Amino acid sequence: MGYEDWIDWQMSLGISRHIAYYNRFNYDPDNTWSLYMDAWWHRTLKAEDQLRQRVAFALSEIWVISQYGVSSSGEHGNKSLSNYYDILLEHSFGNYRDLMQDVTLSPVMGEYLSMLRNRKPDLERNIRPDENYARELMQLFSVGLVELNLDGTPKLDANGNTIPTYDQDDIEGLAHVFTGWTWQNAETFWWWGDNRDLISSMKAFPEFHAEGEKQIINGGIIPAGQTPEQDLSQALDHIFNHPNVAPFVAKQLIKKLVTSNPSPDYVERVATAFNNNGSGVRGDMKTVIKAILLDDEAVTGEVSHGKPFGKLKEPILKLTAFWRAFNANTGTGTFEFRWVDNDFAQGPLKSPSVFNFFSPNYQPAGALKDADINAPEFEIHTEGTMAKMTNHLHWRSVTMNNFERTSPDAKDIIVNYNRERDLAASSDEALIDHLDTLLLAGTMTEHMRTVLSDYLASINADDPERKAIEAIALVITSPEFAVQR
Numbered sequence: 001m002g003y004e005d006w007i008d009w010q011m012s013l014g015i016s017r018h019i020a021y022y023n024r025f026n027y028d029p030d031n032t033w034s035l036y037m038d039a040w041w042h043r044t045l046k047a048e049d050q051l052r053q054r055v056a057f058a059l060s061e062i063w064v065i066s067q068y069g070v071s072s073s074g075e076h077g078n079k080s081l082s083n084y085y086d087i088l089l090e091h092s093f094g095n096y097r098d099l100m101q102d103v104t105l106s107p108v109m110g111e112y113l114s115m116l117r118n119r120k121p122d123l124e125r126n127i128r129p130d131e132n133y134a135r136e137l138m139q140l141f142s143v144g145l146v147e148l149n150l151d152g153t154p155k156l157d158a159n160g161n162t163i164p165t166y167d168q169d170d171i172e173g174l175a176h177v178f179t180g181w182t183w184q185n186a187e188t189f190w191w192w193g194d195n196r197d198l199i200s201s202m203k204a205f206p207e208f209h210a211e212g213e214k215q216i217i218n219g220g221i222i223p224a225g226q227t228p229e230q231d232l233s234q235a236l237d238h239i240f241n242h243p244n245v246a247p248f249v250a251k252q253l254i255k256k257l258v259t260s261n262p263s264p265d266y267v268e269r270v271a272t273a274f275n276n277n278g279s280g281v282r283g284d285m286k287t288v289i290k291a292i293l294l295d296d297e298a299v300t301g302e303v304s305h306g307k308p309f310g311k312l313k314e315p316i317l318k319l320t321a322f323w324r325a326f327n328a329n330t331g332t333g334t335f336e337f338r339w340v341d342n343d344f345a346q347g348p349l350k351s352p353s354v355f356n357f358f359s360p361n362y363q364p365a366g367a368l369k370d371a372d373i374n375a376p377e378f379e380i381h382t383e384g385t386m387a388k389m390t391n392h393l394h395w396r397s398v399t400m401n402n403f404e405r406t407s408p409d410a411k412d413i414i415v416n417y418n419r420e421r422d423l424a425a426s427s428d429e430a431l432i433d434h435l436d437t438l439l440l441a442g443t444m445t446e447h448m449r450t451v452l453s454d455y456l457a458s459i460n461a462d463d464p465e466r467k468a469i470e471a472i473a474l475v476i477t478s479p480e481f482a483v484q485r
Contacts, residue, residue, distance in 0.1 A: 003294060007051065009087045011093050011286055016047035016083035018089070034338040036067075036081040037409075040348040041335035044320050045328060055092040055289055056258035056349070057084060057317075063088065063103050063141055065112040067353045071198060080198035081349050084108045096249065096274070096283035097240045100142070103199040104236065107183055109133070113354065116202060117189065120179045120210035134174035136354055138217060140167055143244035150271050151264035152247040154381065166217045173215040173222070177235045180209030204228035218242055240283065246271035251422035253288065255360050258298045260305035260374045268299045301485060310485035312377040314357075315389055322476050325438050326401075326417060327365065331410035343388040345380040363440055390477045397473040417468045424464035424471070428456040431467065435475050443485050448478065 001009065021039035040107075047053055065084060081209045084106055091099035103109050110116030115133035139145055146162040147155040154162045158237075182189055184200035189208045206228055214222040214231070220238040222231050239245070250270035273291035277284035292298065301309040313321070319340070323326075341347035346357045358379035363369040399413050423431040432452050436444040452471060460469050475481055 003299065004290070007290055007293060008246060010049060010051035011289075013049040013052070015052065015086070015089050016049050017086045018043055018044050018081060019086050021082065025178075033145075034078065034336075036078045036085070036349060037338045037340070038334055038336050039082050040085070041337055042245065042333075045168050045323050045335060051289075052089055052092045053462035054257070055285075056088040058253055059088040059092060059099070060085065060349060061256060061351075061356045062252055063099070063109075064351050065108050065349060065356045066353075067349050068352065069112045070108050071111060074303075076292045077467055080108050083199050085349065091285065093286045093289065095281070096245070096285060096288075097236065098138075099285075100236050100240060101233075102180075102201070104133075104137070104232065107196070107198045107200070107202050110181065111198075111203050115178045115181060117182050118179050119189070119208045120176070129175040129179050131171050131175040133178055135171050138171075138174070138239065140354065142239050142248065143217065143242050144248045148241075148244050149264075150268045151246055152251040152262075152267035152271070153264055165242075168216055174217070174235060176210035176212070176214045177231045178215065178223060180204045180206060245283075246274035249273055249436065250292075251290065252360060254292055255311070255374070255376060257292055258311070259309050260304075260311040261303075263303055263307075263308070266295055269295055283326070286372040307373055310483055312375060312381060313482055313484050315346055315380065316340055316348070316379050318389065318393065318476070318482065319344065319396070320440070321481075322396065322423070323413065323415065324469075326415035326420075326472070328413050328415050330413055334411065335413060337410050337413065343392040344387075345382075345385040345388075381420045386422055393477050394473050397476055398469055401469060417465070417472065420472060421464045424456075424467035428453055428467065431471055432458070435471060439472075439475050439481055441485070444480065448480055 018036065018039040021042055022035060025035075044053055044057075065077065065081075067081060070080065087099070087102050091102065110133075113133040113136055114130045116466060118130045118133075119127065121128050143165045144166060147165055149155055157163055180189075181190070181202040181204050183196045183198070184203050184247050185193070185195070185197040186203070186205075187193070187304050189205040195213075204227070209228040209231070211225060213224040214235075216222060216235055216236075216238060218238070219233070222234055226234075246266055250273075250281040251262065251267045254267065254270060256285060270288060270291045274284075275282055275285050277287035281287075295310070297303060303309050330336075341350050351357055358376045360376050362376045363373060363376055364375055364378045368375050396413075397415070400413060419430060419433065431448060432444075436442055452474060455473060455474070456467050459470065
């Protein structure tokens with residue numbers, strides 16, 4: 001189809017929503033702690049709108065919430081986590097300003113970063129608005145800590161120092177904006193019922209909203225006497241239009257989707273697209289994603305800034321790549337792998353903190369740090385997790401396939417190697433060429449090809465099934481498969 005036509009087709013597809021997955025089952029509302037995980041695996045492996053699912057995953061590592069910090073019982077339970085993910089899906093090809101609005105009013109985010117039931121100040125009782133969401137909205141979701149040039153590099157003052165984007169007064173002012181909100185079905189502001197609405201957007205109780213004038217980032221002033229809705233809308237508009245948002249968001253998404261060390265020129269081109277989609281619209285995510293994926297640096301991998309191109313695959317994306325490559329299926333049609341973080345050091349919406357599983361600027365000590373090279377995913381790619389991931393992938397590839405398990409349990413996740421077996425029966429080179437395309441996008445080195453060829457030659461030619469299994473296991477546990485180029 002060509003790159004752009006494929007992207008356009010993907011963007012035209014309907015949304016494969018995660019919360020719709022729940023409607024397929026009769027389930028105990030008090031026992032859904034991990035059903036959102038099943039929904040994530042199903043959509044990631046089987047949904048047609050794969051580009052949207054992939055962008056939403058990137059956004060979930062910017063607009064972080066976690067199963068470990070929100071309500072998980074009652075009628076809505078972890079259904080609310082799938083609903084939160086659907087917000088990210090909804091706006092993956094929408095507008096970033098709308099994403100800011102809907103996430104801010106999500107009761108899941110409200111619980112996670114304590115904006116929900118955040119009340120106006122009562123100085124006599126030494127009560128002040130909670131600053132958590134105000135701080136993270138600026139630091140992690142929109143502008144970052146220091147002022148940026150359009151190319152993502154820090155601006156410097158006359159003394160060569162970076163310039164902070166906001167100060168404590170700005171945090172306090174924005175915290176006052178985010179007061180007076182609670183669950184949609186709350187009977188009173190302090191209500192805490194068993195069936196709290198964790199799906200619908202939060203609603204405001206004006207009597208608990210700070211009514212005074214508020215100073216916010218970059219000289220913004222929110223007038224006194226407005227409704228909670230007016231304050232929130234004006235504050236988000238002001239932040240959305242901050243000059244940092246375009247380069248900050250552009251660089252984050254490039255690192256999540258393409259390369260850990262984008263050139264400043266690449267960042268600037270994407271940030272420019274964020275600022276104006278060509279029709280005067282700011283924050284158009286369709287334009288931003290196309291700018292990221294169709295940039296010459298992304299397509300060719302050629303860079304001029306002395307940094308390597310590509311990125312370490314995130315652990316669970318190695319597993320999804322493997323399962324999708326070989327059409328993984330189960331007897332029930334469900335995908336129940338709920339303890340993924342035990343072996344892969346991460347799981348969907350399972351971050352240990354709002355700072356995600358790893359920092360976008362992480363540099364491993366040694367050669368990479370000495371060369372000022374970012375390798376974010378290496379922060380969770382330790383000796384321990386490497387051993388666990390390798391063992392797990394080897395088990396999945398060698399044991400959980402349609403050759404070794406002819407009568408699988410209904411819930412076993414089984415891959416299909418029929419095509420690879422047939423290629424192995426034809427020739428070792430045909431199998432290797434196929435795996436090079438399917439798993440390595442044609443980047444297999446001559447060294448790896450030689451190792452595979454020599455090893456496959458040692459296996460009896462009358463056993464193409466074993467050749468297929470062994471070759472796949474070697475490729476998906478290799479360093480070359482671990483790197484996205």
